Amino acid sequence: MLSRYFPILRWGRSYSASLFADDALAAVIVTIMLIPQSLAYAMIAGLPPEVGLYASMTPLIAYAVFGTSNTLAVGPVAVVSLMTASAVGRIVETGGPEYIAAAAVLAVITGLILLVLGLARLGFLANFLSHPIIAGFITASGILIAASQMKHILGISAHGENLLAILQSLASHVAQTNPITLVIGAASILFLFLTRSYLKKLLRAVGLKERLAAAIAKAGPLLAVIGATAVVAAFSLDAKGVAIVGDIPRGLPPLGMPRFDAGLWSELAGAAFLIAIIGYVESVSVAQTLAAKRRERIDLDQELIGLGTSNLAAGVSGGFPVTGGFARSVVNFDAGARTPAAGAFTSLGIALAALFLTPLLYYLPQATLAATIIVAVLSLVNIRIIRETWAYSKSDFTAMAITIGGVFFFGVETGVVAGVAMSILLLLYRASRPHSAIVGQVPGTEHFRNIKRHDVVTSPSVVSLRMDGNLFFANARVLEDRLLGLAADSPAVKHIVLMCSAVNEIDTSALESLEAINERLKDAGVTFHLSEVKGPVMDRLKRTHFLDHLTGRVFLSQYEAMHALDPETFFLPNGSPLAMDDQTA
Amino acid sequence: MLSRYFPILRWGRSYSASLFADDALAAVIVTIMLIPQSLAYAMIAGLPPEVGLYASMTPLIAYAVFGTSNTLAVGPVAVVSLMTASAVGRIVETGGPEYIAAAAVLAVITGLILLVLGLARLGFLANFLSHPIIAGFITASGILIAASQMKHILGISAHGENLLAILQSLASHVAQTNPITLVIGAASILFLFLTRSYLKKLLRAVGLKERLAAAIAKAGPLLAVIGATAVVAAFSLDAKGVAIVGDIPRGLPPLGMPRFDAGLWSELAGAAFLIAIIGYVESVSVAQTLAAKRRERIDLDQELIGLGTSNLAAGVSGGFPVTGGFARSVVNFDAGARTPAAGAFTSLGIALAALFLTPLLYYLPQATLAATIIVAVLSLVNIRIIRETWAYSKSDFTAMAITIGGVFFFGVETGVVAGVAMSILLLLYRASRPHSAIVGQVPGTEHFRNIKRHDVVTSPSVVSLRMDGNLFFANARVLEDRLLGLAADSPAVKHIVLMCSAVNEIDTSALESLEAINERLKDAGVTFHLSEVKGPVMDRLKRTHFLDHLTGRVFLSQYEAMHALDPETFFLPNGSPLAMDDQTA
Secondary structure (H helix, E strand, C coil): CHHHHCCHHHHHHCCCHHHHHHHHHHHHHHHHHHHHHHHHHHHHCCCCHHHHHHCCCHHHHHHHHHCCCCCCEEECCHHHHHHHHHHHHCCCCCCCHHHHHHHHHHHHHHHHHHHHHHHCCCHHHHHHCCHHHHHHHHHHHHHHHHHHHHHHHHCCCCCCCCHHHHHHHHHHHHHHCCHHHHHHHHHHHHHHHHHHHHHHHHHHHCCCCHHHHHHHHCCHHHHHHHHHHHHHHHHCHHHHCCCECCCCCCCCCCCCCCCCCHHHHHHHHHHHHHHHHHHHHHHHHHHHHHHHHCCCCCCHHHHHHHHHHHHHHHHCCCCCCCEEEHHHHHHHHHCCCCCCHHHHHHHHHHHHHHHHCHHHHCCCEHHHHHHHHHHHHHCCCCHHHHHHHHHHCHHHHHHHHHHHHHHHHHCHHHHHHHHHHHHHHHHHHHHCCCCEEEEEECCCCCCEEECCCCCCECCCCEEEEEECCCECHHHHHHHHHHHHHHHHHCCCCCEEEEECCCCCCECHHHHHHHHHHHHHHHHCCCEEEEECCCHHHHHHHHCCCHHHHCCCCEECCHHHHHHHHCCCCCCCCCCCCCCHHHCCC | CHHHHCCHHHHHHCCCHHHHHHHHHHHHHHHHHHHHHHHHHHHHCCCCHHHHHHCCCHHHHHHHHHCCCCCCEEECCHHHHHHHHHHHHCCCCCCCHHHHHHHHHHHHHHHHHHHHHHHCCCHHHHHHCCHHHHHHHHHHHHHHHHHHHHHHHHCCCCCCCCHHHHHHHHHHHHHHCCHHHHHHHHHHHHHHHHHHHHHHHHHHHCCCCHHHHHHHHCCHHHHHHHHHHHHHHHHCHHHHCCCECCCCCCCCCCCCCCCCCHHHHHHHHHHHHHHHHHHHHHHHHHHHHHHHHCCCCCCHHHHHHHHHHHHHHHHHCCCCCCEEEHHHHHHHHHCCCCCCHHHHHHHHHHHHHHHHCHHHHCCCEHHHHHHHHHHHHHCCCCHHHHHHHHHHCHHHHHHHHHHHHHHHHHCHHHHHHHHHHHHHHHHHHHHCCCCEEEEEECCCCCCEEECCCCCCECCCCEEEEEECCCECHHHHHHHHHHHHHHHHHCCCCCEEEEECCCCCCECHHHHHHHHHHHHHHHHCCCEEEEECCCHHHHHHHHCCCHHHHCCCCEECCHHHHHHHHCCCCCCCCCCCCCCHHHCCC
16 A cells, blocks of 8 residues: 555665666766756746756655556656746846746645545546647647747847747847857857767767667767867867856755745636646656557556655755656656666765756856757657647547647637647537437347448338437437437337447436437327346346336337337247347447 | 528528418517517616617617527527526616616627637537536526516515525515505516416417417416506506606617627627527527427527627627527517517517507516516426436536526526536546447457456456546546556556457547557556557558557457457457448447
8 A cells, every 4th residue: 555655665665786787877878968957848848947957856765655656767858847937937037046046946746646546546637638739739739849049159139939939039130140059059059960860870880789889879969068168268269159058056855845925826727737737748658658668557646746756846846847758758668677676776976966966067058958858849849749649630630720720829728728628628519419210120030230331121100219328418419309309200110129239327417318319209109118238237227217108118129129029020030049148349 | 601690681582471370470479478568678787678678679680681490589588588687787787878778789799709619519518518507597596587577576676696686685675665556566476477377378268269369378477567657657656656668769770780899898708608508598499399390400500600690780780699588489489479570570560569569668667577576487497307317317406506696696697607618527537438338358259348248258468447528638638547457457468459449539638648548557567458449540540650659559340350360269269250330330
């Protein structure tokens, strides 16, 4: 029981030196990748670089205790950083100590929401976000982030919450471009693209092993950071207008609960909910992908608790919202991480960096950080999936297009909310159109099949409808319409049989609809029967008055029903007994 | 085609003298019932009495042209009047000309919304409202209306948008009760209850025919109005503080489009949407009930257009939102209405009343009108359904309780919105838990059944999951979890077969989940197969790359799949050929 909520109790007991060696190696590689990422993602969020480092320490320890994925690398990620900037920037002026404090509050609220969802086992809420909406959201966010970072490449100032505003702002300031900054930025982008595409091949060609070559290739951003910092320092380019990271306070994060301010909390609650859900969905899909490769399992509800405590930890240690990152987790996996302890070791690496490396980052040009962001987020942009969705399903494409348009023209939150609203509409639309079929007898057998697809025997006086799904409020009205339509369209009909072989649940709405159908058919002189009602459904119906009022009968099998109501039409050639196996699905 | 949008073209062509005679008689009886009702419902809406008459003329003509129910009686109804008071009262001070104008605007917006929903065939949106929520809403609204009318019975002033506020306001003013008003109000309530319960029996006892006795019994409110008016006029009770209806302007409604005011329109849009949906749901359920009794059909989408044009008509002729009323429609049906023309004739009756009868209503005491309201709405209160819902389904009861609590403590709109939000949550919850079963072979047959319910043959290396429903975004993640769980839990598993006999649709999310499952199972060394994929589903899958990447095969039948993957476990005793009829559902 305790180990369900503290997964560390399970894997921690059998922790060994061999596991430690693997986890520690993975932690070193992930740390190298995470140092520039944590600075860059803080920049996306509009926060000073040290906040990125803070968000990469305690959350990783919390996840090691509460998380269920052996390879998920928790920390700042691009999309959640963008959402943080959007949420906090709407309330507080970007940059000041109030902004930093509000970002920590946002992490605390996000953490609490995830924790409550996890303890209440409400992870199904994440199903609100369909794949096309997530894909559209990630792609649009990637483009939005890339656009928002262009100001650092050009060395100008530009603002805007949506793509249009950002592009306008860039266009109106483009004349003030700093040429040296632009050269550094462009060179960084070029270098990163080249290392990303060719460094691994090159290293393999010179004889390095596959895994080592892959790991070093992932250090491209670190190499760019070192090179650019050295150049700026050597030529004092900061004096020529190149924006640099500057002083990063040395030391470990400040601990302490952010001050409670009811107004601020309620203003941030909506954004925190979106960050919680999107962060969770992203994280879980990475974790599931990696777990499956080793036939491991993750616990969807416990993941909510793992990410919830991670965000709480980020909030009480001067950080901002975090989640499981895709690229970093893959590197962690490839580097051989075997337990969540790898994450805890990574946090140790970041702590050492925060204590000893920050002075070395003084001359790091912001343009190079922006370049690492642009190259990273452009890999999120997935045009293929947009094209494939268009080919496969126009309604899913519509939801995707609404999400992308929402992000571009109104900002990230509006985009997600519009997409989710569209998802719910689609869900309701689908649920309101249950599949059903009028069935007839396959000649000479006890089988009853769709009259539109099979040559079957039918009767003018007995009609049977098979509902292929549960009966509940979303389709109760359609059920009424279809069954009453059977009576209205064929005046000769005397009996209607509802075949319930695929019905696992009848809710109150559907029960009342069945009662209404029964009454209305009675008024129309038609008897209403049920067949193949499953055991649990029947048990619940017995607790109501429905069966007392039912004008017809409840038959165990469809053949039994149809034979009893019209023996001259529905019969078996040699009067063979009913097969046992057709009475239950 | 034209007659689809103008149903009058269908029934109008064969209109005859005999139909006219029946419709006209029904119209006379409904008119007698509608005169006091229209005044009373205007009072609930906080509008002067003539507005109630206006709302009972043009809307009925519009419905006669566009509606599809032969017996639905459109006009002002209690719940929609309450919602009007709540919506308009929040924006404009009750009573003045601006209030009246805003109520007409509300009707126009409601009409436009219904019209758009109808033309776009979006009637499924009404499924948002489950039966328990509607039942809870109607019951709570009935109690709220009854409480709000108590001030007229007592002759005091009281206000409040929710039950608590109304009761507090009543309590603080109860000392100012006007005794004569109270006597008139109490006597009216008593008279109405008695006529409602016993008048029909009495009339039958003295020899009247069933139908005539029933019709006269429905005139109880009119008799109360006549009697109370006569008493007040005879003793000049208005001079003793009894509030009377007073001057009702004579004549036909003023025609004209309400002035467009973007601010007002957007403030009323949300309320108009709720009124549209609730009015539609109420109206359709009455119309379906009555249509079924005569084996007639109504067209759910065209009903949106019928009610939409009715509300538009109400809005441009000085009225307020209308819908099909339950009690009046039943009277119309019982009185023998045979076509929508009966409604048009009723509007003629109301027009005559507006032209010639209004002076006679001068002394009508408001207490008597309030009494007719209280007696009418208390019949909406349905405690039995609350109890039965509790017994049948705790989750449905929760949705109902939230709706009732919302209406009582926060007002009608909050109540409905909270109920609908709860419905959506329940829908999503259910959709996220699709029924599925691991299946095994019924020994010696080609049938595969749930291993939990049947003694079936299973194999350690081949596992098959049957999904009982469509695969789409709400359950895609659960599908991943279940299938990957099968591989993770049993290391001996080499093949997983997804049995798709109940799958009629696979959306983009589920397709991507299937692709992810296929990839992840491949990583885990497990081959992934499908069986019994339906024709249309297969056609769409062929438009994607999924089948190219699928590690396993797509089998026509479940037996074929299992036999091919583990012939030593799954076979038929005498090698009998596959039965044709098990390959398609």
